[in-house]
Amino acid sequence: METNIEQKVKRERWSNEFSEWYNEMIELAGIQDKRYPVKGMNVWLPYGLRIMRNIENFIHDEMRRTGHDEVLFPALIPETEFEKEAEHIAGFHGEVLWVTHAGERPLDVRLILRPTSETAMYPMFNLWIRSHADLPFKVYQIVNVYRYETKHTRPLIRVREISRFFESHTAHDNFEDAERQIKEDLEIFDNLAKKLALPYIVSKRPDWDKFPGAFYSLGAEVIMPDGRTLQIGTMHNYKQNFAKAYEITYEKEDGTHDYVHQTTFGMSERLLAAVMAVHGDDNGLVLPPTIAPIQVVIVPIPMKDSPYDVNAYAKEIAEELKRAGIRVHVDDREEIRPGRKFYDWEIKGVPLRIEVGPRDVESKKAVLARRDTFEKFTVEREKIVEEVRKTLDAIMENLYARAKEFLESHIKRVDTIEEAKQLFEDRRGVVELPWCGEESCGVEMEEILDASMLGIPYPEETAKIEGKKCAHCGKEAKYIARFARTY
């Protein structure tokens, strides 16, 4: 057993190291360049963007599957529209960027750069939605949004320009149908998370932390290597709140009119941050094969005076893999030693490496090296497609399984604040406590724990609360509340 002091030192190093590791990997793996001359706004590099596009392709697929239409709204919103919903403006007013001039001339109506698109979209929903036949109405877009963060910024995680922001917006003829939509959003999110091999938890946010203007908000989180949580998806039921502010009504079958019910669902480039952090290791990224721009890299290892042409052999294998629909790259750069190539592709997280030397050509074999386990094994040349497919599947499963284990081992349910405090001191992660449901109690617990309340597990677990007392006030507990230090 380590002593508490040893543990503490280790934990702090670990935590610092993760932050350093992350910043280094953003750069070394070619994800983004942070040197753009506006703080919190970064440049997407080709490799990072290719990964993100692969993630987005899965989002587009899911949207098509569920009948959401893609739209594209302007990034600028007139002040007059932005100010129609009181809670919403209160939530965003402090961090919006204002466009005030065109050339030298001040604008008649100032414009904001969207921090999210409710106030851009809903004046149009007002025009588009006429009758019950138009409902449910489901659209989405992936766009750049702007939030002038005053906190420490971090690429993909906390930025002033979120350049890959996904938002779907729906309208329904009643609360139940909106609830069905939230369920569909959760299903979409689950499908996507599986493609990224990301296990996660969903919590219903406490009232003081819900989306500005929402009736309730759900948040999906992963746990990062330093034990802090990262929100990577949110679903909101707005009830008729925005519909009333923007006068979005529809004619019912009986001829009367009512306000629509609305929901939204949001994700962003944080998905990539989660993939990097959850799967990465000391050698660099470890990309799930599903989204890796290069699934297999082939490194020919030539030997002087050998009669065997390893480059030709590598290309032949590559062609066969390509025909089988596998994204493959042959690294035949001259004057760069194989060891250096291994190092480069490990940083970039290519899931599988194939090494071919003269002996492999001779014996009609190839060496496969897994990025996730560093396992190396020799396969028959004629079985290469089959072996590669099998190995990519195995990598996918292993990434998910080990991430799941990490997640589960970092969620602890306890009964008292003291136990919770101790957990946050020993190791970070998610701590669950019984809670009476009062905001004052919840906020005080946040302060004592120096952590945020993520909310209550969703779907709600009513059965397990019976007989528990609120960890702060001692009254009967109504909920299990999750706390975590968050990104």
Added chain:
Amino acid sequence: METNIEQKVKRERWSNEFSEWYNEMIELAGIQDKRYPVKGMNVWLPYGLRIMRNIENFIHDEMRRTGHDEVLFPALIPETEFEKEAEHIAGFHGEVLWVTHAGERPLDVRLILRPTSETAMYPMFNLWIRSHADLPFKVYQIVNVYRYETKHTRPLIRVREISRFFESHTAHDNFEDAERQIKEDLEIFDNLAKKLALPYIVSKRPDWDKFPGAFYSLGAEVIMPDGRTLQIGTMHNYKQNFAKAYEITYEKEDGTHDYVHQTTFGMSERLLAAVMAVHGDDNGLVLPPTIAPIQVVIVPIPMKDSPYDVNAYAKEIAEELKRAGIRVHVDDREEIRPGRKFYDWEIKGVPLRIEVGPRDVESKKAVLARRDTFEKFTVEREKIVEEVRKTLDAIMENLYARAKEFLESHIKRVDTIEEAKQLFEDRRGVVELPWCGEESCGVEMEEILDASMLGIPYPEETAKIEGKKCAHCGKEAKYIARFARTY
């Protein structure tokens, strides 16, 4: 022969009608909604966006083919970076949107919303490009850009937010390699234009109309139905102009340093405007099959008391076409009459309609109706894939051929200003005139003709100018200059 007066009336009606037709089609075909509450910023509707995405897929393909990497830069540029190149800022200063505040606080350094990305990218090129081994350096992005147009705005054509702006930026180690890049850009553009069935002309812009900061600019134009030209592509050779302003140098093989040579290539959602305008007719859009979201719409025509299931027959055909990689949709909406369906899909420009009634089911046939020629013919059920493929190819060819004929018949070369004036009065289009090459002459000719000089034909036609006199000053002509009324 029509009289001059008749011609004039017709021409005016034609011109007015085109503008009305275009605005109506933007709305009726579901391309964009113009009612967004900021002038010159429009909402992309699902159908329009699907067409645009198909166009962009061809652009991405061409970029991959030619080794351009996709990047994504922030939309905001600090004033300090924006102001480094004098001509560039002079060209854009009057129409940039300024972000001056975050929440209530004024920003230390004001930001502009990119009107184009030279001033965002080149500070990073300065960091990225080190040696001759990094060259040629080729990147591109498709992003939203902002130009506060004071002229009359028009969807896709003249807007304050260009939401689908393509820009590629390259750096080279000498002028010749930059020139090779311009040739490659022209080849890319030509491949794309063929996919859109768009014949076009390329002109080298006069000095007073080149891109701010460019050494020279090329522009590619189509001729719209009203005879005005629309610029849909531009290529610029910057020489070392921006490289000097942004200190983009590289180490040569001999160890000395030099500034890079740069080029850019730009396109936008105007490509879609050109497709709409050039191919459309009184019944609506006519989309080239290459980019049509729906290439074939099948309309079942049920008959009461018929024993034949036309819907099942339609779906069976649809499945077969889908398997063959054809984008097909069955319009089996109930309570909407076939005639109304025909009308809807004609407006949306679906290239091919298949009608199936009980008699077709019985005789194992189907009726094909071409959108471009309105031709209808019956085909054997078992030959349907083959017939559809053949017909889609024929539509593609016909669209190109008739657009080419229109283009060529609207370019006239004459020797005198009087002839040119008469041409602009009789009919619009492009008029070519001999020109001495002096800016003063060129600008005066623009004024007299009430037209813009597009520039000189590119590649240059030196041979045909011999012996010609400048149409304005009478001195020896150095160039053929093209004039047109432009969008």
